[in-house]
Amino acid sequence: FAGWNRGSEIALEANPDYFTASPKGRPVAVRVAYRFVPDAGTRVADLLAGAGDLVRAVPVDQTETVESGGARVVVQPLSGTAWVRVPTDEAPFDDVRVRRALNHAVDVDAVRVALLGGAGDRLPNFFVPGGLGFDPDLRPYTYDPDRARALLAEAGHPDGFATTLEHSADERADVVTAIAGMLEAVGVRAEVRSVEKATFNGTWTDPSVAPLRFVTWRPLFDPYTLLDLLISRSGYLSRHDNPTAQPLIDDAAVETDPAARAELYRQLGRVLHDEPAAIYLYGLTARYGLAGDAPAWTPRSDDYIIPTAR
CATH class of the missing domain: 3.40.190.10 (Periplasmic binding protein-like II)
Structure with missing residues (x-):
């Protein structure tokens, strides 16, 4: 120093x-x-x-x-990912059909090409290539706005709904605005709010602030910290509760055999794909x-x- x-x-x-x-x-x-x-x-x-x-x-x-x-x-290329946190403790996001609809609504590849120079790959969950839990056979959600509208209708929202989407002021506002525009195209009217980083980091579990929040997270060589903080029902920053995912999170946290732990995370990755905890976007590139x-x-x-x- x-x-x-x-x-x-x-x-x-x-x-x-x-x-x-x-x-x-x-x-x-x-x-x-x-x-x-x-x-x-x-x-x-x-x-x-x-x-x-x-x-x-x-x-x-x-x-x-x-x-x-x-x-x-x-x-x-970084061991990190971008996503939009979607909570399970607030309607209508407690309905898995709504969370799937949000994933089908966003054309991640269009965002990558138009705003990121084509960098990164669309991801099917939080896990990244080269990190624990990544499954190359698991496919990302397809961009399918018609399927998104159908899922919203099945969930009782044929006309969509209004919500808020928040991001830290040091993140890419153009990316968040593009995501909001794609959500609006299927009926989800997301008001975008930019907040200072300290405020953003201090309000993860506050139910009075935006339920949707754009996040970039790195590193993800080992996803334990992200899962423990954000996805575990007892996580310090969590607004997520999934009874199928929780035993896998708990078991992987204490598993000492690397191969067995990697398999637990792959199983967890499939659960988090099918029952999304976020709008999964792309791997990060510096x-x-x-x-x-x-x-x-x-x-x-x-x-x-x-x-x-x-």
């Missing part, structure tokens, strides 16, 4: 006595300053002006600007900007920016 300017910058220096065989890799610099720059356009400008060697979250539409300015865009003369750096699939190379 070399210095800290609250809200602006933190500086770190390499430890010359750190053991050389560390799986973290070797430091790429003697000193690194992390600057907090929330605006993507400013980050890209800093990169191209030489004020930064590495920036995160380069927008797809600024790729050409970055590359033509002599820098590089590094694309890294887009970093790297200066042309920057030292070699290895990105990580957990999205942590550690200035090392392996």
Whole structure:
């Protein structure tokens, strides 16, 4: 630790006595300053002006600007996923037909192509390739607005219903707006609300706020933390209760055999697909900007920016 300017910058220096065989890799610099720059356009400008060697979250539409300015865009698939939390403790979302309808209503691939540069894959549940519980044979929900309308009608909502969809202010508002538009096309009129991150994180279980919330979560090498917090009926952030899923969550949490635990999570994944806890969207992808003369750096699939190379 070399210095800290609250809200602006933190500086770190390499430890010359750190053991050389560390799986973290070797430091790429003697000193690194992390600057907090929330605006993507400013980050890209800093990169191209030489004020930064590495920036995160380069927008797809600024790729050409970055590359033509002599820098590089590094694309890294992450062990993480995007989804919209749907609670089971509030009508009409306590009806599984409604939760299935929401999944059929969203054209995830259109969102990926139009807004994310085609990055990520549509997912059938929370689990990601390379992580525990991922089942390559389990297919995502198809985009089928007619099926969504039929399911809503079966559940007693032929004219749809009104609700709210909330997201943290640091998430992609354009993605959330696109999702809301697709929901509205099948009759689910979702008012979009952007809230500050601290407020968002402090109201997970508050029944007076938006029942639907857009979330990105990483890492997911092991889904235990997500399941324990958000899906288990006793979870600190949970508004979910599924008597079929709960025994699998509990058993997997204490299973010590890796193969048996992976199978329990695959079984759980099928339950969470058939009885959705969310509108399942896509796997996350990070887009970093790297200066042309920057030292070699290895990105990580957990999205942590550690200035090392392996």
